[in-house]
Amino acid sequence: MLIRIGGKQDDSGAHVKISAAAYPAPFKSGLEYSCAARGTWNIVHTGFLLPQSHEIFICAMGCLRGVVLTAAEMGFSHRFSTIEIKENDVYEGTMEDMITDGVSQILDTLDYTPRAVLVYTSCIHHFVGCDIQLCFDILRKRYPHIDFADCYMDPIMRKSGLNPDQTMRRQLYSLIKPCEKSSKKLNIIGSDLKIDTACELFDIAKESGTHISQIQDFDTYEGYQSMGQAFANIYVDLSAKAAAETLEKRLGQKALYLPLSYDYDEISTTLNTLRTLLGLPEKDYRAEREKCDKAIETVRQTLGGAPVEIDYTATPRPLSLARLLLTHGVNVTRLYCDSFSAAEKSDLEFLQKNYPNLDVFATVQVKMRELDRCRSCKTLSIGQKAAYFASSPYFVNIVQGGGMYGFSGILKLCGMITDSWQHEKDTRKLIQIKGMGCSCHGVC
Amino acid sequence: MAYAEQIARSISTYASDSSGVCSALFELGGMVVMHDASGCNSTYSTHDEPRWYDFDSFIFISGLTENEAIMGDDEKLISDVADAAKQLSPSFIAVAGTPIPMMTGTDFTAVAKEIERRTALPTFGFATNGMNTYVSGVELAYASLAERFTHHMKPREKTKEPTVNILGATPLDFSGEDCYTQIRSMRTMLEESGIAVQSVWAMGDSLHNIMCSSAAWANLVVSYGGLKAAKIMQREYGIPYIVGRPVKGLNEAIVSSIRQSFKDGESRIAYEKTTRADKKILLIGEGVTSESLASVLGADAAIPTEFDSELLRNGTLSRGEENLRNIAQNYDVLIADPLYAPIAQSCTKFIPLPHEGFSGRMFSTQAPDLVTKIPFNI
Numbered sequence: 140m141l142i143r144i145g146g147k148q149d150d151s152g153a154h155v156k157i158s159a160a161a162y163p164a165p166f167k168s169g170l171e172y173s174c175a176a177r178g179t180w181n182i183v184h185t186g187f188l189l190p191q192s193h194e195i196f197i198c199a200m201g202c203l204r205g206v207v208l209t210a211a212e213m214g215f216s217h218r219f220s221t222i223e224i225k226e227n228d229v230y231e232g233t234m235e236d237m238i239t240d241g242v243s244q245i246l247d248t249l250d251y252t253p254r255a256v257l258v259y260t261s262c263i264h265h266f267v268g269c270d271i272q273l274c275f276d277i278l279r280k281r282y283p284h285i286d287f288a289d290c291y292m293d294p295i296m297r298k299s300g301l302n303p304d305q306t307m308r309r310q311l312y313s314l315i316k317p318c319e320k321s322s323k324k325l326n327i328i329g330s331d332l333k334i335d336t337a338c339e340l341f342d343i344a345k346e347s348g349t350h351i352s353q354i355q356d357f358d359t360y361e362g363y364q365s366m367g368q369a370f371a372n373i374y375v376d377l378s379a380k381a382a383a384e385t386l387e388k389r390l391g392q393k394a395l396y397l398p399l400s401y402d403y404d405e406i407s408t409t410l411n412t413l414r415t416l417l418g419l420p421e422k423d424y425r426a427e428r429e430k431c432d433k434a435i436e437t438v439r440q441t442l443g444g445a446p447v448e449i450d451y452t453a454t455p456r457p458l459s460l461a462r463l464l465l466t467h468g469v470n471v472t473r474l475y476c477d478s479f480s481a482a483e484k485s486d487l488e489f490l491q492k493n494y495p496n497l498d499v500f501a502t503v504q505v506k507m508r509e510l511d512r513c514r515s516c517k518t519l520s521i522g523q524k525a526a527y528f529a530s531s532p533y534f535v536n537i538v539q540g541g542g543m544y545g546f547s548g549i550l551k552l553c554g555m556i557t558d559s560w561q562h563e564k565d566t567r568k569l570i571q572i573k574g575m576g577c578s579c580h581g582v583c
Numbered sequence: 584m585a586y587a588e589q590i591a592r593s594i595s596t597y598a599s600d601s602s603g604v605c606s607a608l609f610e611l612g613g614m615v616v617m618h619d620a621s622g623c624n625s626t627y628s629t630h631d632e633p634r635w636y637d638f639d640s641f642i643f644i645s646g647l648t649e650n651e652a653i654m655g656d657d658e659k660l661i662s663d664v665a666d667a668a669k670q671l672s673p674s675f676i677a678v679a680g681t682p683i684p685m686m687t688g689t690d691f692t693a694v695a696k697e698i699e700r701r702t703a704l705p706t707f708g709f710a711t712n713g714m715n716t717y718v719s720g721v722e723l724a725y726a727s728l729a730e731r732f733t734h735h736m737k738p739r740e741k742t743k744e745p746t747v748n749i750l751g752a753t754p755l756d757f758s759g760e761d762c763y764t765q766i767r768s769m770r771t772m773l774e775e776s777g778i779a780v781q782s783v784w785a786m787g788d789s790l791h792n793i794m795c796s797s798a799a800w801a802n803l804v805v806s807y808g809g810l811k812a813a814k815i816m817q818r819e820y821g822i823p824y825i826v827g828r829p830v831k832g833l834n835e836a837i838v839s840s841i842r843q844s845f846k847d848g849e850s851r852i853a854y855e856k857t858t859r860a861d862k863k864i865l866l867i868g869e870g871v872t873s874e875s876l877a878s879v880l881g882a883d884a885a886i887p888t889e890f891d892s893e894l895l896r897n898g899t900l901s902r903g904e905e906n907l908r909n910i911a912q913n914y915d916v917l918i919a920d921p922l923y924a925p926i927a928q929s930c931t932k933f934i935p936l937p938h939e940g941f942s943g944r945m946f947s948t949q950a951p952d953l954v955t956k957i958p959f960n961i
Binding site for chain 2: 170171172200219224249573
């Protein structure tokens with residue numbers, strides 16, 4: 140067995156002080172490395188949030204491999220089928236037939252009838268100019284009792300408008316049908332992980348007699364359809380912006396951006412936005428701020444000045460989190476971010492001005508493959524990639540914000556940091572599990 | 584049924600040719616770049632490569648974008664590869680294609696030549712397209728190694744005792760409790776039989792040993808991915824090859840074949856056609872493994888991965904869930920990767936035989952060491 144015995148020290152090209160980090164891309168684009176942390180969700184995991192649905196992917200073998208095994212590891216192979224594109228299919232101009240006939244053959248031989256089918260086309264379909272709309276028209280006519288969603292696995296388009304992740308979030312809700320609205324119903328959309336019902340959003344809703352639904356609440360297609368009754372859709376991350384705006388346009392549901400944040404003022408503002416919308420008076424959230432201050436002070440004392448490293452997979456707002464911790468005396472030393480989100484521009488500017496020596500590392504730059512992953516002292520990592528790059532068993536094992544939100548989210552995260560510092564984890568085992576927190580079986 | 588070979592209602596798919604290239608070259612100190620938008624590298628490193636966590640091999644993607652593909656911007660790929668090579672100092676470079684570069688007609692031979700001119704490093708361009716199985720990628724990679732990196736060893740430099748190269752070893756076909764278990768067992772079996780191992784292409788061995796492969800008296804082709812390299816070395820150096828995977832029950836025949844080829848210089852197949860009267864058994868898997876195991880068990884084989892019909896003794900070539908399901912219904916026992924279970928409903932017995940090339944990491948540590956034991960009773 141070959142074992143890594145040491146890493147390289149030269150990090151040029153993969154590292155920059157935050158004071159010199161360009162927005163939004165601090166590193167030069169080039170070849171890309173994929174580190175062994177796998178906890179973030181992919182479009183297969185997200186698609187399976189749609190209850191009673193079946194996924195069909197149509198692409199080349201090499202592209203199918205990752206998604207078919209994602210489904211298999213989830214224990215969802217029975218809800219997942221593939222159609223493999225061969226070289227002759229590309230040149231013969233029969234791609235539309237392949238989609239309609241292939242999907243039909245699958246549906247005609249399945250052991251069950253799904254309520255909805257997510258059909259994922261790929262980069263190839265874009266490049267051959269496949270008439271995807273025609274295919275869906277035919278399928279909808281052929282199977283009127285099944286709803287079809289056009290979904291896309293087209294990473295080549297990731298810098299051409301919406302990326303596949305944003306598109307998937309949009310399409311996940313594309314089958315919700317128009318229905319009568321209720322002023323007492325809200326949705327939170329676009330979050331892979333269910334937003335913690337113990338957070339202030341739900342407190343506010345309860346106070347106003349409003350019910351908040353999330354797609355994770357439903358195990359039936361009818362339940363999913365009931366999301367059409369909400370008068371507004373809350374989204375907490377910009378990756379769901381297109382989803383919310385499309386629903387606003389299509390169903391008349393107000394799109395309400397209440398960003399996940401670790402900044403007290405920003406949290407208060409967003410919570411008060413919701414309070415106002417629901418007809419409640421504003422709150423100063425002083426008590427909540429004080430609780431958070433105490434919790435972070437406990438974290439500071441527990442860590443005792445030890446270095447903290449944070450990566451962008453732990454939360455969509457890594458800079459906001461770093462800002463919170465640094466301004467409370469916690470020794471954040473490294474961030475792992477390949478780019479900066481628009482939601483974080485003010486946090487970036489704050490950190491550049493007040494903590495100019497904070498280190499920013501890439502995760503995909505080629506040198507990260509061989510860079511030294513040993514630390515001279517016990518290090519706390521927040522996120523799986525940070526844990527991998529620091530080889531640290533002391534890490535907060537969360538992805539995509541972990542469903543935590545608001546002041547209650549900060550309190551919960553502080554508890555997790557303290558616990559992670561006191562209890563070692565099996566980093567190697569945990570970070571290689573795909574789609575952390577998805578409702579799956581087996582190794583997932 | 585139209586598209587019968589291309590539709591999978593509920594079973595998995597094989598690792599693709601670009602993964603095969605990466606797997607074959609993983610340990611040799613080179614840098615392999617999949618010319619791809621995104622996804623190939625995480626798929627490969629998650630599902631196809633058990634060595635990824637422990638071994639810092641330089642496998643990357645180019646991060647191809649829509650604009651670069653449409654505008655034919657090969658310069659971005661070439662300059663990014665040259666830049667990374669400058670930072671990492673690999674011993675060689677390989678660039679492998681995926682579906683979109685195939686569609687846009689990327690000339691990988693020309694790309695490789697230009698990268699080699701700029702970096703002065705040996706560079707391979709592989710026109711893989713993600714539409715063939717890993718077997719063809721392994722085959723391409725090892726054939727290129729044989730063409731480019733092996734050199735002629737004069738007869739007097741050859742050892743007195745029989746020596747072999749093992750060709751075609753990748754974790755995609757040889758996984759186990761750790762991915763080197765079966766490689767160690769093959770080495771041990773051969774060495775205990777008085778046959779030294781010159782090199783293993785390419786697990787647990789060095790590029791240097793592989794470059795000296797022509798010092799061996801014979802090549803043992805343990806998966807179809809190694810056959811083309813064996814044929815090249817036969818043509819270039821007159822080294823005969825033996826096709827067969829060491830499997831308990833076939834090991835003696837393999838050793839005997841090596842010794843025979845050592846004497847007469849002829850290439851041969853170590854496994855034979857066998858039949859069994861009491862039960863009908865079907866194996867599904869990679870060609871050399873399936874034929875070798877079928878020979879021991881008296882089974883038939885259905886081979887969905889690339890294979891030559893001239894190597895068939897117990898098997899047929901067949902792809903696609905429906906086709907394989909139709910074949911399986913004529914058998915009592917099906918032996919195949921666990922993710923083939925859905926097509927075994929008509930068989931009285933299904934014996935799971937994990938195959939990393941099909942189910943990836945899901946069952947890889949449960950793959951038995953077939954060299955030392957056939958772990959099931961039929």
